[in-house]
Amino acid sequence: MRKRRARFELGPAPYTAPGPHEIVVRTRAVAVNPVDAIAGPAYRVVVPWLRYPAIIGSDVAGEVVEAGAAVTRFAPGDRVLGHAMALEKSQNRAAEGAYQHYVVVMEHMASAIPESLSFEQAAVLPLTLSTAATGMFQRDHLGLEFPTAAPARQNAVVLVWGAATGVGMNATQLAKNAGYDVVATASPRTAEKVRALGADAVVDRTVPDVVEQLVRHIGDRALAGTMAIGRGSLAPCIDVAARTTGSRRVASSQPDPASRLRGRLAARRAIDVSFIWGGTLKDNEVGPAVYRDFLPGALASGAFRAEPRARVVGEGLAALPDALARVRAGGISAEKIVVTV
Ligand SMILES: NC(=O)c1ccc[n+]([C@@H]2O[C@H](COP(=O)([O-])OP(=O)(O)OC[C@H]3O[C@@H](n4cnc5c(N)ncnc54)[C@H](OP(=O)(O)O)[C@@H]3O)[C@@H](O)[C@H]2O)c1
Incomplete structure (x- = not known):
């Protein structure tokens, strides 16, 4: 139990019966x-x-x-x-x-x-999966195709910056299960892990030429959308989206005031930045598409870890x-x- 001005306390809580849904x-x-x-x-x-x-x-x-x-x-x-x-x-x-x-x-x-x-x-x-799914599939964010057991190949790239975060690991797997190629960033210590989750290319997010390397890996394929995850992710993601073809949408998991200002300024470069709140999928088609239609089968088959x-x-x-x-x-x-x- 969390109190307004106090630390956490352990205490009794009543049992609440479920509503119809x-x-x-x-x-x-x-x-x-x-x-x-x-x-x-x-x-x-x-x-x-x-x-x-x-x-x-x-x-x-x-x-x-x-x-x-x-x-x-x-x-x-x-x-x-x-x-x-x-x-x-x-x-x-x-x-x-x-x-x-x-x-x-x-x-x-x-x-x-x-x-x-x-x-x-x-x-x-749950929360990191929901955050990734909100950014990737909600129409007010990237609006990508939903993941399925047998996805059609999309011939387009999802850029996942911060793929070693919980949100990023989910984003990488969701993108692969929706048929997209994934170009990702992580540190060298987690790059192998991110590759094992399906990323087609992983660039060290800490090197000075990270944007150049990402642009090179994406090449002449179209971007389907960009997930900017982790502190400092938005600026380089905007740069990559501005220098590649395809979607100019960037969904950020960092809705802090500085990022919001950066997002507004990116509009001048025709980049459309949106900020994720990882609970909004409960109110639209994305929640059931992920939790009801995709995840149970994908966890059982091993397609999603x-x-x-x-x-x-x-x-x-x-x-x-x-x-x-x-x-x-x-x-x-x-x-x-x-x-x-
Ligand atoms: N908007 C929302 O609704 C929402 C919901 C959940 C989380 N978030 C935010 O999303 C971010 C990820 O959350 P999480 O719980 O998934 O994180 P997490 O699992 O705790 O992330 C840990 C990993 O992040 C990587 N990392 C550290 N600093 C980074 C940076 N500056 N940029 C990119 N990666 C970095 C590290 O891997 P490497 O060093 O190996 O790369 C580390 O293994 C956090 O900033 C969190 O606040 C937002």
């Missing part, structure tokens, strides 16, 4: 995202609408215990992952926070997971304050901090 998940694992770990007043800038005391957390994996009257896809006992929506302005509801034993999840933002996928590994996906690797740092909700502090401290590479419950 919701399920209740018995939590087995939760993951920590950078947004959860933001401290003090900065947190209130990110989610100014949030009512306190709040139960936060977006990433949950566990078993369905109850399904709403209109739910046909899930039954008690099913193993699932879900994007918990407590933080969304439209929800703002503690019952939908991941960091509790029984979490209300929207049916169309949950996916069945195969036996071969552990709860802790499944929990790494739950990445990055889960690093379990504790057991029980009482381990969460330390887990949050760990994320706040930074320095985590190609791993996601997870707590089992």
